Amino acid sequence: MLYDFLGVNEKGNLTISGSDAVHLAKKYGTPLYVMSEDYIRGACREFHKSIDKYYGGNGMVLFASKAFSCKEIYRIMMQENCGVDVVSGGELYTALSVGFPTENIVFHGNNKSQDELKMAVDNNVGRVIVDGLSELDMLDAIAEKANKTVSVMLRIKPGIDAHTHEFIKTGQIDSKFGLALETGEALEGVKKALEYKNINLKGIHCHIGSQIFGTEPFESAADVMYTFLAKVKEETGFCIEEINLGGGFGIRYTELDSPVSYDMYMSKVAEVMQRKSKELGIPMPKIYIEPGRAIVGPAGVTLYTVGAIKAIPNIRTYVSIDGGMSDNPRYALYQSDYEACIANKAAKPRKFLATIAGKCCESGDLIQEDTFIQKPKSGDIMAVFSTGAYNYTMASNYNRIPRPATVFVKEGEKSRIVIRRETYEDLVRNDI
């Protein structure tokens, strides 16, 4: 099994944090997102531990809520003493709706609207991560009108090529995100921010991409960011107090994936930070990290019911499920790898080569091509692993398919529903 919280019980059924997956499918229906609360809380604690260990506690873990956003996850992050990264008015609204402490919210986005910035200012979010020069102008004007000072970090493109999929690389110069170092734009941003009366420049931020396995790109990013910090000090005399290194820590989607431990990422990056601090004679800034996928990705298992099975001789066998790209568009978007099993035959070996197809009217609506599962039959329960990040939050109502429910499971406790299944009535709610 990919993760420790997955198991097989005496009936030969898959278990998720001790809950029988077949029972969950019966109780709540399919498709169903199941999330291990134990895993989520454990991951938050791991990241906290490494901030304590390598930065003497001078740091903050911000959960990147684009990976999985709903009221309950913000409540859990509050309980786990994490801050959150929000990237839209909608994510901010959801966090505020459960009373999330606004000083622990950072607001991201490469094209924030006037209304979103006003919402951030009105609600006193902890940091606005400013993505461009025009946003600085807009934010200062909004803050002035509200008679407030806004604390900001500037998003920098460190020019690092993270070896990951094109669509999830973000740190290179050809990116829609952030201010470029090479062109002098980043330094101009700093100077502008220092001039504005209603802007309080606290830090610099970068996020180089997602699902990154090696530590080197993170180490290089830390090096580049620290060097920039020193340049700012030299040119302006101003000492930036905070560095936010974003998220991007890779997770296991299949047995072939072998990400390094989060402790290893943190220790390697801390080494760079400490070395640079000594070399440049600048005190260690407060460190922020923004893991999203690493906190919720492994925790998720999506359960489906197997429907039509079509064997095309010498080509492939399509095993269709009652969901697809409407609940998990990641294979259609970037051919993401997944492992799956038949939950009611989990003790048996996976020897049947299947292409798992969704029910949407798109040939590209696949969850995985040519993957081994147990021999399926219609009515079986299929489990797809590592679906906790960027699945529910990227889901759509394509073909007017209602979004599935989400259930949280915890060892020794009863499962509980945290997001209700959408109904047909929900689908027509906004139609005139």
Ligand SMILES: Cc1ncc(COP(=O)(O)O)c(C=O)c1O
């Ligand atoms: C600014 C920023 N921070 C954090 C994240 C989270 O990345 P991951 O889920 O790979 O940890 C993202 C993802 O796109 C991001 O854009």
